[in-house]
Amino acid sequence: MAFSERVSRLKSSLIRDILAAAQRPEVMSFAGGLPAERCLPAVDWSQLPAGLGQYGMSEGEPALREAIAAQARDYGLDCTADQVLVTTGSQQALDLIAKLYLDVGTPVLVEGPTYLAALQSFQFFGADCLEVSLTPEGLDLDALRLRLQERRPAFAYLIPTFQNPSGVRYSTANRAAVAALLDEFGVTLVEDEPYRELSYDGAPARPLCAQLQRSAWIHTGSLSKTLLPGLRVGYLIASPELLKPLRALKQAADLHTCRMSQWQVLQWLGSERYGRHLQEVRAFYRERRDGFAEALTRHFSELADWQIPQGGLFFWLQLKTPLDTRTLLDAALAQDVAFMPGEPFFAEPDRHPGLLRLNFSHVLPERLDTGLARLADVIRDATPTYKEL
C-alpha cells in the first residue's frame, strides 16, 4: 500500500483515543473541550427558507459573512464581509492554511505549548514548527525576536486569547510588542480565537491582527464553543491579498459549508438573544471554573502549580515533580478518569514533561472531588518522591 509521503506524519490521534475511551459513561473526563450540554441552546428550524437546498457560494452565505464581519469590527478588527470565508468548523481553516503555506520543511512559528490539532495539521503537511515559549503575559518576546532573526517562518500561529492549552491571555503590552515584531520581520499572522467569547473576568482584548501595520493576517473563529459544534460553522477573516487562493482552496475542499447551518448561525449572531445566551454561558462556566479551582486546591496543592484561566475551558497544570504524563493515561483510565497529557501540545514533546490539561466544563460538580482525587492518586503513585515517602 503506497500512501503519500505526508501520511507517514499522520499521527494516530492521541486525542481521538482518549476521547474514545472517555465515551464510557462511568468515565469522568477532563480530557475534551466539549461545551457542557447545559450550554447548548435549543434551536428553531421552522423558519428555514426552502431555497437553501441548492448549491451555495464557496465563500459562504452573504448575510452571514456580513454578520461575522460586523462582529469582528465590534472586536476592533477592521474588515468587510468580502474578507470573510465561512469554513466547516475552524478546523477547516487550519487545513486551508496548511495547504496555502506549507511544503516539507517550511518553518512555522508556534507557541510552546500550542493547540494540538493545529500542530498535527501543520506537521502533517511537513511544517518545521519553531516553538516560542509562553509566559503568563503572552509570548516570550526575547525568544520571539531570536527565532525571527534565525529563520523567517511562513506564518506565526498564535492563540492570544485564552490560549489552548495554557489558558494564557496575552497582555495589552505583549500584544503590541508581538504585533510590532511580526511587522518588523514581515511575518504573516494566523490568529486563532475560538474561545474569545468564553471570557469570565472582563472583556477580551483587541485581536492581534488588528494591531498589525504591515504583515498579512488570517483571523479564525468558531461558533462551536458558544453555539452548537454539531453545526460545523467556523470562519476565517483574511487580509485582502490572501482571499483569492483561500477561496479556491475552500472550493476544492468541500465546495461550501452546509447552508442550513449557516442560516441557523445567522439567526443568532449579533442578536439580543445571542447576547443573553453568551451571558448565561459565561456565568455557567465561570462557576464551573471557580468550583474546579477550589477542588484543585484541595487535591493538587502539593502536586502541581497552575494559574486561574480568565477564559476558555481548561486548567494547565505543571507538576512539581515532572514526569511523562502520557505514561499516566492507562492508570487514570483504569480509575475511570480521563485527562490530556501535556507533552503532545509541544512541537518537541519529550522536552516538556510534567504538564497536563484539565477541562473544567464537562465533569459534573458532584463528581469533581472523586475524579480529581483519583487523578492525584495516580500521579502520586507514579512519582518517585511520593513513592519513597
Place this chain on the structure above:
Amino acid sequence: MAFSERVSRLKSSLIRDILAAAQRPEVMSFAGGLPAERCLPAVDWSQLPAGLGQYGMSEGEPALREAIAAQARDYGLDCTADQVLVTTGSQQALDLIAKLYLDVGTPVLVEGPTYLAALQSFQFFGADCLEVSLTPEGLDLDALRLRLQERRPAFAYLIPTFQNPSGVRYSTANRAAVAALLDEFGVTLVEDEPYRELSYDGAPARPLCAQLQRSAWIHTGSLSKTLLPGLRVGYLIASPELLKPLRALKQAADLHTCRMSQWQVLQWLGSERYGRHLQEVRAFYRERRDGFAEALTRHFSELADWQIPQGGLFFWLQLKTPLDTRTLLDAALAQDVAFMPGEPFFAEPDRHPGLLRLNFSHVLPERLDTGLARLADVIRDATPTYKEL
C-alpha cells in the same frame, strides 16, 4: 508573499468564473451541474433531536453509516457500516483521497475526459495524471493495459456510471475487463458515482469496486444530485485497509460533517418516500433529456455529434470542425448563453479541442431553442468552414 509550491498549481477555476457569469438571471446556463429547483424536495426539520448540537464522530453518525452501507449492498457492493465515512460533500472525498495518495509526481490514472474538479484536486497535490480514453462502451482496454504496463499509478479514478462529462456508462463486459486489469496490476480503484441514481433507461450496473478480487478500493457517492446539495453530505466506502488513515484525514480536515445534515439525509435514505422522490426526479430529468435531444437535433445536427446519455445531467458534444471551445465563451456569454468548454476536462487540454459539455436539467424547456440556437450561431461564427460559406 511566499505560498506553498502546490499553490502554483491552484487554478483559478474556470467553472467558478463561468458559474459566476451564469448567475445573471437573463443567462441561459448549460454550464453547471445543479439539480433543477423543481427536483429539490421540501424537508422537515421539526423532529430534529436536540442532542445533535454536540460534537459528533469523525466517521459520521452511526445510523446514517448503516443506511449508506445498506444502500451500497443493494447496489451489489458488499460492505459494512464500519467501512463508511461520511464526508462534507463528495468533493471532500476527493480532497481526502488526494492527501492520502499524492506527492508531487505521483501517477494517477484518469479517464480522458474526466471530472474537472477531481482533475484539479489531484493536480493541485502534484499528481501526474495519465489519461486513458473513453469509448461508448467504457475505458479503452488496450490503452488501459498499455498505461498500466508503463507505469503503476497510485490509483485509478473512474466514473463508470453516467460519466462526467461524457455521459458514458461502462458496459457490463467493460466493467469486468477493467476490474480484471486493475486486479492484475494491483492498482487501487477510486470509483466516483454521484450520478448513479439519475438513471433514465434501466437500472445502473453493479459498482466496479464490487468486481475487484484483490485491489484496494474507495467508492464515493453523494446526496447532492438526488436530495439537497446545500446539505453537503457525501460519503466514501473503502476497503478495510484504508479506513484508519482516511478517518484521521477526515478528522484533520473538519472534525466531522454537520450532524443536522446527516440526520436529514437519514430521514430519506432507504425510505419509501425517497424511492418515490427518485422516481419523480428520474421522470423529470428523462423528459428534460429527451426534449434537449430533440432541440439539439434541430440546432446542432450539422455542427456536432453526440450520444444520448442514459443518466446524469449532461450531453457531451464533439464538434465536426474542432476548435478551442474556450475561445467561444466570451461570445456565448455576450449572447447570454453559458456552457462548459471541453478542454479543461482533460489532463492535457490542448490535445482535445472541439468538445463541449451541455447541462440539460437547468434551462427551462421554453428557452431551450433560443439558447441552443444562439450557441450554434456562436460556433458557426467561429468556425472557418462556415465563415467561408
